[in-house]
Amino acid sequence: MKIAIIGAGNMGSAITRGLARSKQVQPEDITVSNPSQGKLDALQADIPDLTTTPSNIKAAGDADIIILAVKPWVLDDVLMELPWRDGQMLASVVAGRSIHSIVSILSVKYERTQMPDLTYFRIVPNTAAAIGQSMTLISSMAANPKQQQLMLDLLNPLGPTMLVPEDKLPAATALASCGTAYAMRYIQAATQAGIELGLTPQDALQMVTQCVMGAAALLQDNPDTHPATEIEKVCTPGGYTIRGINELEHAGFASAIIRAIKASV
Numbered sequence: 001m002k003i004a005i006i007g008a009g010n011m012g013s014a015i016t017r018g019l020a021r022s023k024q025v026q027p028e029d030i031t032v033s034n035p036s037q038g039k040l041d042a043l044q045a046d047i048p049d050l051t052t053t054p055s056n057i058k059a060a061g062d063a064d065i066i067i068l069a070v071k072p073w074v075l076d077d078v079l080m081e082l083p084w085r086d087g088q089m090l091a092s093v094v095a096g097r098s099i100h101s102i103v104s105i106l107s108v109k110y111e112r113t114q115m116p117d118l119t120y121f122r123i124v125p126n127t128a129a130a131i132g133q134s135m136t137l138i139s140s141m142a143a144n145p146k147q148q149q150l151m152l153d154l155l156n157p158l159g160p161t162m163l164v165p166e167d168k169l170p171a172a173t174a175l176a177s178c179g180t181a182y183a184m185r186y187i188q189a190a191t192q193a194g195i196e197l198g199l200t201p202q203d204a205l206q207m208v209t210q211c212v213m214g215a216a217a218l219l220q221d222n223p224d225t226h227p228a229t230e231i232e233k234v235c236t237p238g239g240y241t242i243r244g245i246n247e248l249e250h251a252g253f254a255s256a257i258i259r260a261i262k263a264s265v
């Protein structure tokens with residue numbers, strides 16, 4: 001199975017590194033294209049068996065799967081430039097561009113009767129893909145269950161993967177991709193509080209990040225539990241934690257999170 005990755009920026013590089021770790025695909029079967037050489041050299045230094053090229057057309061060559069990891073304003077040009085052929089899987093990482101809009105561009109390029117028979121995917125990783133901890137969302141069009149499973153397995157080295165109907169993708173993206181920024185903002189604010197209370201920035205950050213990872217792991221490792229159950233465990237009646245929880249309520253913390261996520265859709 002040959003894979004082309006078009007664009008070697010943050011996402012293209014993270015996906016390349018993830019795929020190179022995968023058992024499903026050999027590094028020599030991956031080709032990455034990017035206009036500037038520096039990013040390709042950095043990838044090649046980490047993954048010597050990788051093929052890199054400044055030519056998108058060369059990268060796409062005999063690829064079975066073509067992953068588009070370019071900015072939205074570059075997507076149309078790349079779609080028009082690449083020589084698509086029957087049986088290929090087109091997987092776009094481009095945020096906010098629907099499969100329908102991709103098909104529309106391709107139908108401008110090809111006469112209706114010449115339109116190649118492609119399988120379409122949208123992939124929404126988050127920045128933790130670089131360390132194999134992304135929550136990666138996948139939507140598809142014209143993909144059979146085997147092809148969907150292939151994409152789920154292929155992207156698994158980036159972190160857990162989940163199939164999501166495309167109409168739910170904006171909501172899922174707000175949670176799983178924009179959510180990284182909201183989690184970071186909590187970590188930043190809690191660390192600031194720790195510093196004001198006399199902790200060093202390094203110690204405060206370590207405490208907060210481990211605390212957040214532990215809280216998430218409590219939920220992930222035990223599907224029978226729930227945030228409310230875990231909060232109750234920590235809140236001794238008349239104790240310190242319930243005071244803090246109630247302060248969060250007075251400040252509209254839960255409401256602010258709900259509004260932030262809805263604003264991101």
Ligand SMILES: NC(=O)c1ccc[n+]([C@@H]2O[C@H](COP(=O)([O-])OP(=O)(O)OC[C@H]3O[C@@H](n4cnc5c(N)ncnc54)[C@H](OP(=O)(O)O)[C@@H]3O)[C@@H](O)[C@H]2O)c1
Nearest residue numbers: 007008009010011012034036069070071072093094095127
């Ligand atoms: N970053 C995220 O957290 C995230 C999450 C989900 C989805 N996305 C989506 O992923 C896509 C890529 O984002 P990113 O953060 O990886 O952006 P990025 O770091 O700017 O990467 C884009 C890459 O595309 C290259 N490029 C420009 N024109 C090209 C062309 N004609 N052919 C091939 N490559 C070309 C750029 O090369 P040069 O710099 O050398 O010009 C750059 O390396 C975006 O559409 C974004 O919506 C990003």
